[in-house]
Amino acid sequence: MTFNQLNLIEPILKALEKEGYTQPTPIQEQSIPLILQRRDLLGCAQTGTGKTAAFAIPILQLLKNEQTTERGPKGIKALVLTPTRELAIQIEESFTAYGRFTGLRHLVIFGGVSQHAQTAALQRGVDILVATPGRLLDLMNQGFINLNSIKLFVLDEADRMLDMGFVHDVKKVIAKLPVKRQTLFFSATMPPEITDLANTILVNPAKVEVTPVSSTAETIKQAVYFVEKNNKRKLLNHVLEDRKIETALVFTRTKHGADRVAKDLNNAGIQAEAIHGNKSQNARQRALTNFKSRTTRVLVATDIAARGIDVEELTHVINFELPNVPETYVHRIGRTGRAGASGIALSFCDAEEKPYLRDIHKLISKNIPVVEDHPYHFTSIGHAEIVASSAEKNRAEVKKKKKWFGRSRG
Incomplete structure (x- = not known):
């Protein structure tokens, strides 16, 4: 299968071609059509399987299609929550690469650096926000971020959130999200507490499982x-x-x-x-x-x-x-x-x-x-x-x- 067979819009296909990508990985091939159908998704996949593109590409397409039909109030439409600064930066880089011809605005926020540049960008307007839990809650408490307009929520590396002690913060964020939304949940492993969390925030999810943790790539x-x-x-x-x-x-x-x-x-x-x-x-x-x-x-x-x-x-x-x-x-x-x-x-x-x-x-x-x-x-x-x-x-x-x-x- 090629990306051309996944019913992607021209701006995204053009960006993928510029990146030199022609064939989706298994998780992309399975996840992209389901997300475009606006299904909630439970993805059991480790890093290295191409899962960032598996959610970034369809999010860009859904928001781009809405951008041409809706003239409602502006606000953050998609939130990606991830445990580490490095991963947050790389996810935002993926949105930059795949969304370069869409005109959508995206921003990454994380702690450990001055918040000034981040708050200035938020005030100019953002469609897609990639964030770590601590800085997100901090800027929410200061009134810089409102999640009322969120239509797509991605919880990435959920098991790592648990390992790093972020689950309580994640639950605080989820409590502020609109009830009516599409949720995409990714985790490399599914310990009981993560399974319970998935069950509480996903509605009739499609399930995609790629490369279980016990296997190593043949390459x-x-x-x-x-x-x-x-x-x-x-x-x-x-x-x-x-x-x-x-x-x-x-x-x-x-x-x-x-x-x-x-x-x-x-x-x-x-x-x-x-x-x-x-x-x-x-x-x-x-x-x-x-x-x-x-x-x-x-x-x-x-x-x-x-x-x-x-x-x-x-x-x-x-x-x-x-x-x-x-x-x-x-x-x-x-x-x-x-x-x-x-x-x-x-x-x-x-x-x-x-x-x-x-x-x-x-x-x-x-x-x-x-x-x-x-x-x-x-x-x-x-x-x-x-x-x-x-x-x-x-x-x-x-x-x-x-x-x-x-x-x-x-």
């Missing part, structure tokens, strides 16, 4: 290096000697770790910057801009800071430290290999991280190939040991289930 080539903990920085320098690695997003578990890795890389002559929650908004945005423009070769990030980072043609993701939650591994490596492109995900595993690797293998239902040929190989935690241990764990679980079923039949 991503994965590999793991066994290495002693104190040799990881040397190994990272060694790996980055390969000039084919044009850009690399490196993950650490802590903010302090991200700063230390970035500092070590710079000392080794490799241009790197860190991005995490303790950095100011301006510093985070500057680091992201430098990375996108390839002024910076390596961006070192923590998980929350990296959620929503969308860098075109990112070639490599490197897990300097394995995550202790296996689903996080899938989210991390999903930064590369996006929208059908190829990518490489490399992971460093020390002795303490063996259980994390076992959990990842179990979640993704396959073993990650091991790179044996490197100068810092840690032979005492060979691949065979991990695979054998994982297999033994699975056998024990099967045995336990058989025993339980046998008892229940008795």
Whole structure:
């Protein structure tokens, strides 16, 4: 299927052509027609599936069509609520790209920066508002934002809202929205509290599920290096000697770790910057801009800071430290290999991280190939040991289930 077959209007098709997009991803192919039918939507999809365009394109079309037929009072017509500043900025960039020929006005607002430019833009008039919860509520309380004209509401990354403690703020925003509206709800996972929230705000929703969290894109080539903990920085320098690695997003578990890795890389002559929650908004945005423009070769990030980072043609993701939650591994490596492109995900595993690797293998239902040929190989935690241990764990679980079923039949 091509975008031409989705009944899109000429201004949007023209913008998509300018961006070089011809074929929709599965979530776009499924979601766009449903949203254009004005259905509420429950989308279970992780970042990297093309979900931003899946809601941005039909929102632009619906509002553009109304713009030509309605002459009513002006106000914000669509609200996209998202958990992080970086993701908010990137969503607004998508509206800019796809809506460049529509004449619709859009704005992104977030905390951590002066509100003056944001309030000035609001007073000039906005059709589509992309916002993080804290700044949105702040400007609502100050009287700069009124949600009475909202016709389309998007709650993006709902599970991340829960992780970051924003659900209470989200509920405050929802209470101020018109009852009669179209709601689009996206979440990578559906824990009970998120399911309950979806049930309370969606009316007879269409459901779209793409790429469950346990799967990794087939286009991503994965590999793991066994290495002693104190040799990881040397190994990272060694790996980055390969000039084919044009850009690399490196993950650490802590903010302090991200700063230390970035500092070590710079000392080794490799241009790197860190991005995490303790950095100011301006510093985070500057680091992201430098990375996108390839002024910076390596961006070192923590998980929350990296959620929503969308860098075109990112070639490599490197897990300097394995995550202790296996689903996080899938989210991390999903930064590369996006929208059908190829990518490489490399992971460093020390002795303490063996259980994390076992959990990842179990979640993704396959073993990650091991790179044996490197100068810092840690032979005492060979691949065979991990695979054998994982297999033994699975056998024990099967045995336990058989025993339980046998008892229940008795």
